[in-house]
Amino acid sequence: MLQSIGTNHHENQKTEKKSFDDRLSHLEEDVRNLDKSFKDGDKKPEAQPIPPPPSPVVVPPNLEVPEDKPIEKPSATEKQLNTNNRCTWRNSSPVNTTFEIRQLYETLPFDDIKGGAWTQGFDIRYETSQWTSNNKLKIILMPHSHCDPGWIHTFEEYFTQATKHIIDTVLTMLDTNSKYKFVWAEMSFLSLWWDQASSDQRTLLKKLLNNKQLEIVTGGWVMNDEANTHYFAMLDQLIEGHQFIENNLGL
CATH class of the missing domain: 1.10.1240.90 (Methyltransferase, Methionine Synthase (B12-binding Domains); Chain A, domain 1)
Incomplete structure (x- = not known):
């Protein structure tokens, strides 16, 4: 009895897989026909028919990229991510660049210091002896703000x-x-x-x-x-x- 149940279950799986494959094939064919109809509608009368796009190339899983300097070897974690037809992550050095943003994130300080220029104003100093009644220091204050059209609210x-x-x-x-x-x-x-x-x-x-x-x-x-x-x-x-x-x- 168990053998019969296992056989029936196996047959049902085969039937469901075949049905799924058939539906997928029909869907791919419909997409190709739709794509072809759009291209045929846009082409000039004298133009030759545009062939349907080629089938996508299926990349087998666990495909490793050959080592090519200055490309670094993928780590163990990256190799594991390369399964399921995923593209290989390639780490490479910048080519003909002055600097790379990734390097700036590692070197620039992002400290939010209380009492800095953005919260307490700028520490502007001047020598009082530099200015006289005939050569006065002119200070122009321009109060200004802005209204963001979109941020937290619409x-x-x-x-x-x-x-x-x-x-x-x-x-x-x-x-x-x-x-x-x-x-x-x-x-x-x-x-x-x-x-x-x-x-x-x-x-x-x-x-x-x-x-x-x-x-x-x-x-x-x-x-x-x-x-x-x-x-x-x-x-x-x-x-x-x-x-x-x-x-x-x-x-």
């Missing part, structure tokens, strides 16, 4: 919870005292505010811009990161912000 949540109230309050306060000044950087928020603003609010905004109480700094759609942003993205967001300014504020 863009819309930041606008409804904080940014809209900031812009409304700034315009009201600047209008009460001509000596007050303020700067604004992100046109993405100002654009959303502009869409919801009343006619009087729009007029007040233009008035404060014209009399120099309110200043738009940079005028980009956002304040992009200074470290790792590609210049394509920097130019794109600058153009978008300046187009809003030109089309709506006339500046």
